[in-house]
Amino acid sequence: MSIFQVLGVLFLTLVLVLMLKELRVRYSILFSAAALIVFLLFSLEEMKSVLSFLTALSEKSGYTTYFTVLLKSLGIALSTGFLAELCRDMGEGALSRAAELCGKGAILSLAFPVLKDFLDLIARAMESVE
Amino acid sequence: MKKTGLVFLLALLIAVFFAVPCAASELLEDLFESADLGELEDVLPADLPYRDEVLEKLQSEEGLSDYNLFGALAPSFFASVKESFFSEVRLFATVFCLLLLSAFFSAMRQAFFRDSVGDVVDFLSVLVLAGTAFSALYTTFTKVRQTLFVMSSFLVSMLPVTTAVYSLSGGVATAGAQSTFFLGALTVLDAICMQLLVPLFSASFALSAANAVSGVDLGPLARFLRRTVSLLLSVLFLVLLSALGVQSLLCASADSLTLRSARFAAANFIPAIGGMFSESAKTVFSALSVLRSSVGALGAFSLLWIMLSPLVAVFSRRIVFSLLSAFCAAFSLPRESAFLSECEETLGLLSAIVLSVGAFFLIGFGIFIAVPIGG
Numbered sequence: 001m002s003i004f005q006v007l008g009v010l011f012l013t014l015v016l017v018l019m020l021k022e023l024r025v026r027y028s029i030l031f032s033a034a035a036l037i038v039f040l041l042f043s044l045e046e047m048k049s050v051l052s053f054l055t056a057l058s059e060k061s062g063y064t065t066y067f068t069v070l071l072k073s074l075g076i077a078l079s080t081g082f083l084a085e086l087c088r089d090m091g092e093g094a095l096s097r098a099a100e101l102c103g104k105g106a107i108l109s110l111a112f113p114v115l116k117d118f119l120d121l122i123a124r125a126m127e128s129v130e
Numbered sequence: 131m132k133k134t135g136l137v138f139l140l141a142l143l144i145a146v147f148f149a150v151p152c153a154a155s156e157l158l159e160d161l162f163e164s165a166d167l168g169e170l171e172d173v174l175p176a177d178l179p180y181r182d183e184v185l186e187k188l189q190s191e192e193g194l195s196d197y198n199l200f201g202a203l204a205p206s207f208f209a210s211v212k213e214s215f216f217s218e219v220r221l222f223a224t225v226f227c228l229l230l231l232s233a234f235f236s237a238m239r240q241a242f243f244r245d246s247v248g249d250v251v252d253f254l255s256v257l258v259l260a261g262t263a264f265s266a267l268y269t270t271f272t273k274v275r276q277t278l279f280v281m282s283s284f285l286v287s288m289l290p291v292t293t294a295v296y297s298l299s300g301g302v303a304t305a306g307a308q309s310t311f312f313l314g315a316l317t318v319l320d321a322i323c324m325q326l327l328v329p330l331f332s333a334s335f336a337l338s339a340a341n342a343v344s345g346v347d348l349g350p351l352a353r354f355l356r357r358t359v360s361l362l363l364s365v366l367f368l369v370l371l372s373a374l375g376v377q378s379l380l381c382a383s384a385d386s387l388t389l390r391s392a393r394f395a396a397a398n399f400i401p402a403i404g405g406m407f408s409e410s411a412k413t414v415f416s417a418l419s420v421l422r423s424s425v426g427a428l429g430a431f432s433l434l435w436i437m438l439s440p441l442v443a444v445f446s447r448r449i450v451f452s453l454l455s456a457f458c459a460a461f462s463l464p465r466e467s468a469f470l471s472e473c474e475e476t477l478g479l480l481s482a483i484v485l486s487v488g489a490f491f492l493i494g495f496g497i498f499i500a501v502p503i504g505g
Contacts (some may be wrong), residue, residue, distance in 0.1 A: 057227055066258045070231050077251045078238070084247075104250045111254045118261045120340050121268055125332045 010035075029090055036103055069114055073107045080106075084128065210439050216228045218446045221266050225454050228259050233461040253343070259466055260342040263451070264335070267473050270447050271335065276324060276442040278487060284436060285316060285491055288429050292498055295425050299418040300389045304381040304501065311377055312494065315370055319487060322366055327483060330359050335476060342469035352472065356479050369484050374494060382501040389415070426499035429491055437488040441481060448477040 013035040020028035051071065057066030080103025087096035232255040289309055296305035334355035341348035389411075398410040426502035451474040456466035 046485060054227055054231075057223060066228070066262060068256055070228070070255065073251060073254050074231070074235065074238075077235075077247050080247055100247050103247050105249045107247070107254060111250075111257060114254070114257050114261055118257060118264070118339070118343065121261070121264055122336045125271075125336045125339070 006039070010039065032089075033086060036086060040078070040082065066114065068112050073110050076103055076106045076110075079103070167236050170261060185402070207435075207439065211442055214439075214443050214446055218450050221262075221447075222453065225259065225262055225450075226457065228255075228262060229454065229457055229461060229463065229466065231255065232259060232463055232466060236461075236463065243304070256465060257343050260339060260469060263454075264339045264342075265474050266447065267335065267476060270444055270477065271331075271480060272319045273440050273443060275324075275485055276357075277327060277436065277484060278328075279434055281433065281487060281491070282316060282320060284432060285312070289313065291425060292429070295418070295422050296498075298485070299422055301382065301385040301413055301501075303384045303388070304378070307381045309378055311374065315490075318366070318370070319490075322362070323483065323487065327359050327362060328363075330355050331476075331479065331483075333477075338469065338472045338476065341472075342465070349472065353475075356475060359479055360482060363482060363486050367490055370490060371493065374490075374497065378501050379498045426495045429498075430495040431494065433488060433491055437484055441484060444477055444481045444484070448474055448481070451477065 013032070017028045017032045017035070020031055054067060054071070058064045080099055084096040084099045084103075085091070087099060150342075232405075235251050238250065244279050289312055293309040294303045296302075296308060334352045337348045337352035337355065340346075341352060393408040393411055396411070397405050400407060451470050455467050455470035455474060460468055
């Protein structure tokens with residue numbers, strides 16, 4: 001599918017959600033959530049070639065861990081961002097905050113090994129000062 | 131003044147390298163035979179660069195007789211340059227891709243992430259980039275520290291050789307003064323470089339790394355430490371070079387006077403054959419000065435060889451960081467651009483330390499070759 005087709009489908013989805021909102025609000029929520037997941041998967045499919053190139057490059061460079069961490073955090077941030085926006089659109093501010101908190105926690109837990117390596121590097125540099 | 135110094139340095143280097151094929155080959159061969167090459171494996175330092183190639187060459191049938199030591203070492207050197215080039219290309223590609231991801235994060239942040247999630251993602255991307263850049267920088271720093279140690283070991287082992295050659299050439303005062311001076315210089319350099327400059331540099335490196343990821347502005351402090359290191363280097367080598375120059379000239383003059391007096395006394399107070407003694411002494415000292423030139427040239431060449439590989443590594447890494455910093459500016463990543471520029475400045479300081487130490491001892495070898503003794 002080309003980008004214009006995707007945008008066209010997105011516009012149609014918007015129209016359908018607005019129509020459903022008039023009839024059944026809960027169905028419009030589920031429909032927009034389903035559409036969101038489909039579009040996310042579609043965009044990931046489009047980025048597959050870029051992701052596989054970056055993965056191959058990271059394997060050759062020897063910094064596979066860092067690339068994996070960055071890509072995972074990108075995925076977590078995107079998912080968290082979309083879900084939080086969906087919650088806000090549905091008027092659930094508290095749930096959106098909770099989603100953001102979970103996302104931040106997940107990204108920070110990914111960052112801990114990298115931070116530890118970084119602090120080890122600084123400690124090794126400071127060892128020669130003693 | 132700078133151009134004059136540069137021309138002088140180039141002339142000195144050309145004189146050193148052109149002296150190599152003119153050395154007394156038979157005398158060197160005799161010296162190696164009497165030195166018993168079978169023990170060379172125990173004598174050569176274990177961490178000497180290209181040790182296996184040098185050992186293989188010296189123990190081969192040709193030995194040093196055809197002066198193709200450069201030919202034996204050159205393939206290893208060019209192989210290490212090639213490996214260094216590929217490693218720099220890998221590093222550049224890795225950091226460039228990380229920068230692309232960071233730029234992508236930055237763009238996505240404005241569209242999709244709220245401030246809180248965006249801050250965490252920013253922190254992670256800066257942390258990953260800083261980790262990659264600083265681990266590459268630390269590898270180079272470790273290599274330079276190892277090079278300084280190897281240079282120091284080499285010079286300590288060269289000192290008895292130069293002292294012996296000076297003494298044989300009739301420069302007894304110069305031998306004593308030079309060996310004392312170089313031992314003192316090595317001690318001072320070890321104390322100041324390894325105990326002060328390298329720790330200051332390490333602290334500057336740690337501050338730059340911490341500045342890159344934390345919100346505290348530690349950059350000015352890191353820059354202050356780097357300026358202190360470069361100032362100390364300038365003062366130290368100005369003092370050492372001045373002392374070396376003055377001392378060499380004074381001692382050489384004293385030795386020349388002693389030798390001329392001895393030859394005059396031999397020529398005038400020994401009847402009949404005194405003149406022969408004087409003339410033959412002149413010939414012997416001329417031959418010994420050729421030996422001195424060869425030893426000095428080999429020492430200078432070895433020192434240059436030790437310095438060359440790490441300098442190539444430092445300069446190539448500097449180019450990589452400079453390019454990456456420029457790309458950061460193009461991708462609107464100011465924080466990343468700032469710490470990559472700091473990495474480049476840090477590498478500049480590293481190369482200055484190696485070049486200063488190397489230049490000082492190269493000038494020392496140049497003086498060893500060039501100072502006239504024996505008239």
